[in-house]
Amino acid sequence: MNSTATSPVPEATQPLLALRGLEKRFSLSGDFLEQLKFKGGKLVRHQEHVHAINGVDLEIQRGEALCVVGESGCGKSTVARTVMGLITPSAGEVHYAGQRIDDLSTKQLLPYRRRMQMIFQNPYASLNPRMTIQQTLEEPIRLHHPDWTAQRVKDKVNEVMQSVGIDPDWGPRYGHEFSGGQRQRIAIARALAVDPEFIVADEPISALDVSIQAQVLNLLMEAQQRHNLTYLFITHDLAVVEHFGTRVAVMYLGRVCEVAPTATLFARPRHPYTQALMSAIPRLEDDRPQHIRLEGEVPTPVHLPSGCVFHGRCPHADTRCREEVPALIVTDDGGQVACHAVEEGRI
Template sequence: MNRSAEMRSTLASTPASALGDLGQPADITQPLLEVRGLSHRYRLPRGVFGRRRPMEIQALDAVSLTLWRGDALCVVGESGSGKSTLARLIMGLLTPEAGEVHYAGTRIDHLEDRQRQRYRRRMQMIFQDPYASLNPRLRIAQALEEPIRVHFPESSRQQVRERVEALLSDVGLDRGWGERYPHELSGGQRQRVAIARALSVSPELIVADEPLSALDLSVQAQVLNLLVDTQLARRLTYLFISHDLAVIEYLATHVAVLYRGTLCEVGPAAQIFAAPRHPYTRALLAARPRFDDAGAQHIAASTDTSADLSITGGCVYRQHCPLATPRCAREPPRLASLGDGHAVACHTVDADAVRMDTEAHPRP
């Protein structure tokens, strides 16, 4: 059995809630999180990638996203596509070179540390590596107590202790585990503790940066089901970053596809998986492991990101795109709406949409 099929089989055997129960937005007109034209570059010293001169890499280029309460927006892309950079910019761990981040209608990307403090409680992050995200010198209970004391200083010692015990129970750990150190836990147990720590301050938004990639497959399914059940129980909103399409298909209410820092396609998960429009999205989905893999290897090769990083201008995917035209080298495509929240950045798809609209509504 291939990995994707095994993941689906494992998930199906666990008591996870169906996708239909997720992502029911609250009766409000304002998104919880809004990213507008976010851009960021990394400046690399001489010698990196064999370069004789310093170079810059456009990690994120004018990315705009909207996340509504109760949704699970999954950002997918290969390594180096800008997913983790996006997460860190949203959380304030990096400062954007351009663009804005708005939370519940308030711009937060330019706030100083003291001003941002109240938003840190409402926004929490789960990191990729469970072996690096916990302080090895603190017992598990101490690691969970710390954020509670910072954000709820009025809490008594007894209230903090009860809160920690409840958190451990919520993530499926006995309260006795609170006296252990991180090195005494497995990877899955550590990631459960990381989830408990993120939940300790009762956030509204969880930003999860590849939280399953360092775990074994069976443990991935357990942690993923924990995330789904926790969202339903606490009415959380997720920005979930992953390169695993099986995980995304199970969890996402909406999907955003990144390639070399550029947003290629965004829309409801059901539409993205059923009828992808961008050539890169199609290549990603076609490259998923199947029992019948005829032709998939050739398509998967077209998603290679080892192209010259110095190439600028035009569409970043044009070197691999089977639909590329001379226009793609001259003009970067803009994200164009296809209706129902589905948008694609592709000249060919945009032209097809205009043609279909003209045929459906001919001019007099």
């Protein structure tokens, strides 16, 4: 045997999910005929795109909850949907447990569909109004376990309903008969029904009353402990991040600005945009930093600025920031930041 041959990396030591240079563009120009325009007496093809995500690199380790935060339109939900295969990336790769999955066929993806589940933002829209709760929860089980008996499927549904605090007697009822918090519990039960190991939660509590949000969040945390789940948690609520997340990725205009352990990010944010976000959190402490007011408008994702996408609003921007896209570099506290000013020691 050749002693220099390399053995494959054990699955348990790899990131559960890895995104490599992920990009997604949405066309604004319609079909081919709509793209044809007369310009200077000539017929030219004009195309415009929304650049939703632009070169996202992220890794999620087994058992952690990675929270992705940023303002509306920064690409958080597009990342979530691309990871789950609901959107096809324009460029880049999605790897799950060491296997590239973004280029697989529907049939090849089926085993990963059971391991990866998603909880959507709006519990009023994510449940089929024509199906009872029993049918809603049985459907994924029957799809992934066609050999199970009807009784075994029913027992599994009862088990998962009880695990999220739902009375199994609710089974014959329809989604419209429940409140938002109850519907989201049903949506969580549907995600857990096939015993996944990875869950993408796309703002799962933002459509709920504040009084219900904590209950659903605690339910997700309990499910993580009970089932050893890994989360990709999309949110804009920094209070939720501080309570729920293991690590945090901050996005701005389709790019990742900073990635760091939660405690590190809240104690010492490095990127100027992250610092502005953190300064906006209401605090009772007298020694909290002053609120940072950003100047200028958020650029449009149709016409992205050159260089660092944040340079137009950053007080530390210089010529290099306007011309060169910053790469994520590892910081001394174990995080990553994409900022020329941090790299050069200017901030």
